[in-house]
Amino acid sequence: MSILSILFLITATLYSSVGFGGGSTYLALLLIWGLPYNVFPIIALSCNIIVVSGNCFNYIRTGNLNIKLLIPYLIGSIPLAFIGGSLPVEKKIFEILLFAVLLIAGSLLLINFKSYDDKKESYRNIPYFMSIIIGGILGFISGVVGIGGGIFLSPILFLLKVARPKHIIVAASLFILINSVSGIIGQLTKNLILTEVQDYFYLLIAVLIGGQIGNYLNLKIFTSKLLALVTASLVLFVAIRLGLKLF
Secondary structure: OHHHHHHHHHHHHHHHOOOOOOHHHHHHHHHHHOOOHHHHHHHHHHHHHHHHHHHHHHHHHOOOOOHHHHHHHHHHHHHHHHHHHHOOOOHHHHHHHHHHHHHHHHHHHHHHHHHHHOOOOOOOOOOHHHHHHHHHHHHHHHHHHOOOOHHHHHHHHHHHOOOOHHHHHHHHHHHHHHHHHHHHHHHHHHOOOHHHHHOOHHHHHHHHHHHHHHHHHHHHHOOHHHHHHHHHHHHHHHHHHHHHHHO
16 A cells, blocks of 8 residues: 555645645545545545645645635535535446546646736625535535535636635635535444544555645745646546546
């Protein structure tokens, strides 16, 4: 499992560098490696929480939190992430959903990677109700699949041009963190055996290290635009790899 740990570390490094947790790619790697299906969401969501906790701490400390931007999306997402997480999903349907999530998320991120270093000063105001609906849809998808949803929220916010890049990155990180917690609570209603999850503690350690590396790369070395491009490439590669396995 050392190779899987390294891949989790790399995933956490790249995703955390642009404010994400990496849940969708962790799920794909677990699927490709053939681990027990019932532990997928808990492992991915736990890894999300570990990675984005570091993101949130570092980005908020630098003064980039815009809580007014985030609140309506959370109002919609939190209850629906729990509901989605509590629903039983057959493995084949889960695989197809995950493939679609990766393909769409990677494409959105690739389309918007240049926006991560956007210096624009004027932004749009999105109706509060529309933000709640967007949050609810993303929360439900997140709960069902076992991801945090920020990989969708961030590109959508960039497309809508609602805030500064750093504010969007922080919003996505907090969105992932809170939805991951809500999703885990929903997953626990399925009578999962937590002792099975404990067998994969080394993956949690790997993403803890990777998350800190990714934060350092973003804050100290590389531009957000470059890191977003590399992350988009990783997401699409994993989507193609998963697609080949499925079809």
